[in-house]
Amino acid sequence: MDQRLQQTVQKRSQPQRSQRKIFSAIALLFLLAAISSHAQSQTPTAQPAQSPTPATPSAPTLRVYTNLKQVSVLVLSHDYERIKPIDPSGFRISLDSGPLFRPTYVRQQGDDPISLAILIDASKPYPELLPSLMEALAALPPDFLHPQDRVSVYAIDCTLIRTIYDTGANPAAVAEGVKKAMAPWQIRQTQNEKLKKENKIPQPYCRAGLPLWDSMSEVLKDLDQQPGRRILLAITDGGDDGSKTLWKDVMFHAQIHSETVFGLLSTKNPPSSGDAEDKFKQICVNSGGVELQANEHTTILRLKEFTQMLRERYILEYPRVPNEKPGVHIIAVSYKKKSNLFITATGITVPVASEDEKESRKTIQADPSRTPEFGSRTVLPKF
The missing domain is CATH 3.40.50.410 (von Willebrand factor, type A domain)
Incomplete structure (x- = not known):
């Protein structure tokens, strides 16, 4: 996926979890790649222009971390033809066969590079x-x-x-x-x-x-x-x-x-x-x-x-889970409003939360109730 993920603290509505049957879903592997804390983006709070006094070394710092994942999803008719735009609220995601949840945000790819x-x-x-x-x-x-x-x-x-x-x-x-x-x-x-x-x-x-x-x-x-x-x-x-x-x-x-x-x-x-x-x-x-x-x-x-x-691909965004483990996982994308669609997704490579991010008092912690759950299914060997 595009590595330029949004750097933001999530304030969008809570995803709705569901155990509904997955229709037209394609299971896909993706990798959670561990990265060190210095690889995270750390953005200090902006200082007023032409400030009369210099900022003190102990000035508070707001640390902003990558908190969204994106997955690109191709949606075609059952015979692999292009279709008209569909209602984005119908998309559901499952991680390692865990509970279905609704993406936080959905848009079409459009002019993305x-x-x-x-x-x-x-x-x-x-x-x-x-x-x-x-x-x-x-x-x-x-x-x-x-x-x-x-x-x-x-x-x-x-x-x-x-x-x-x-x-x-x-x-x-x-x-x-x-x-x-x-x-x-x-x-x-x-x-x-x-x-x-x-x-x-x-x-x-x-x-x-x-x-x-x-x-x-x-x-x-x-x-x-x-x-x-x-x-x-x-x-x-x-x-x-x-x-x-x-x-x-x-x-x-x-x-x-x-x-x-x-x-x-x-x-x-x-x-x-x-x-x-x-x-x-x-x-x-x-x-x-x-x-x-x-x-x-x-x-x-x-x-x-x-x-x-x-x-015309759809870009689905959802929050990162703070306790994610590095390794290969399975993602399945489905559309609950139609059962005759061909749906396939591109894998995602994302950072897991560093210890600094999880424990720092200067970090705004994510709301656990707004993050998806992983299932217990493990990925089989490639061969």
């Missing part, structure tokens, strides 16, 4: 979407990405290529980054077309040095260092060809680092794996994203839809 990484899988001989991708990105309107957004572009080729990194988002920069990323693939395509016309054997494709899971892992590590709401858009067929990284490691990394994975796949080329288990889809859904499908004629429409889905 985004750090977007675009990963293009150019390692396959005949990917349907790549020929139309550069044209589609060049034709995207300016509101596809906003000035405050950041963008990085990667391609899976014989090696993992990165052409632009954490750059201000504008259509020209994105189009140029994609063009450079796809240049080796484009050269091979041109050469092989020429060889075919001459009735010669096309050059074999090189094996990707970092297949899909390995490449996604590297891109997510880059995203770890970036601000805003972090998103990975992978343009691929969803099939991996021998990565050293396990797909569950990719999913777990995205969950605990608050990174959302979306996929853009061809309608003609489903994942090549013979397994009934769609691993790439699980990575997307369990990190708060979804798979989108397109063909050469609808690529631009699906790219627009992708950013619309991002802007």
Whole structure:
């Protein structure tokens, strides 16, 4: 999630707890990361301008701590289509299968800054979407990405290529980054077309040095260092060809680092794996994203839809519990007013309360009655 959490003392209304059945809920792992007291924000009370006397060393200090958590929630119809805005009062959250509670505050994501990484899988001989991708990105309107957004572009080729990194988002920069990323693939395509016309054997494709899971892992590590709401858009067929990284490691990394994975796949080329288990889809859904499908004629429409889905996500806020323990936990988000919605959430990484915060007499303590309760469910091992 966005690490720039609000620093405030909570004064909003008490969340309503309920034991109602969770509808359309997606369970998600998140991490409570312990941090030292000096990492907390400590803001002294403001002094009057042009004060005639200097402040004494013993002047009272108000310590303000991060007290809110945020989770980004994607809400679609049961067939993964965008829907009209829904009543925010219907959202409920459960932590480690504990009592349901209502978020303190709900809003749509809107213009929140985004750090977007675009990963293009150019390692396959005949990917349907790549020929139309550069044209589609060049034709995207300016509101596809906003000035405050950041963008990085990667391609899976014989090696993992990165052409632009954490750059201000504008259509020209994105189009140029994609063009450079796809240049080796484009050269091979041109050469092989020429060889075919001459009735010669096309050059074999090189094996990707970092297949899909390995490449996604590297891109997510880059995203770890970036601000805003972090998103990975992978343009691929969803099939991996021998990565050293396990797909569950990719999913777990995205969950605990608050990174959302979306996929853009061809309608003609489903994942090549013979397994009934769609691993790439699980990575997307369990990190708060979804798979989108397109063909050469609808690529631009699906790219627009992708950013619309991002802007229309719901940001749910709720108070931090003072006695939280570091570790991996489960969060489930549901909507009690409709049972046929597809709901998936992005993980959150938040600080737990330091001893100084919990015990200092100069700290305004949170009202325990206004904080959610954790359940007793423990997280199973990843494998």
